[in-house]
Amino acid sequence: KNQVEQSPQSLIILEGKNCTLQCNYTVSPFSNLRWYKQDTGRGPVSLTIMTFSENTKSNGRYTATLDADTKQSSLHITASQLSDSASYICVVTLTGGGNKLTFGTGTQLKVEL
């Protein structure tokens, strides 16, 4: 069964600190991987997208990495801000597109003063 697992489930960090969120997937064949940010009470918003041939992609203070061999991705947040408090969701697309998106359950990040 195609799955996407994220860790940790939740994380609390102090403002200004860095953190790394993990995503392991068994989706195959793999097309691309996205990281979404979901603020409380809002819909997910795309942060990054990477195809199987890309190793890293940045969007401001967010940097995603991908190792297609080990089927692992990470999202690194630099110099965290209070506004980074949200759920971060890893989404993997099967080759062939269509609607074969598999969503992870998300990592709930809280940034505190």
Add this chain to the structure above:
Amino acid sequence: NAGVTQTPKFRVLKTGQSMTLLCAQDMNHEYMYWYRQDPGMGLRLIHYSVGEGTTAKGEVPDGYNVSRLKKQNFLLGLESAAPSQTSVYFCASGVIANVLTFGAGSRLTVL
């Protein structure tokens, strides 16, 4: 440019009642989707549409129906609501299948 708009944002139903959630997008997207999000689970696809007049079943379609009579609108219907349908529902649209813009969500409670 409103993007993807869902109505209503909140609704409480009694078991057996029916209702319709409306999703409207102003981006001329062909693809539209309805997902549900439950605690501890990833977003799950209910139904989707690849263009006006077309609909298809997703991962968890039972108990739901959809219609796409106009390109900009995608309706999700519950004919006889059940407590198991208590959830947050998200609509999404996209120019291509896996580049999605999500709405803000509709929280439904079935008593």
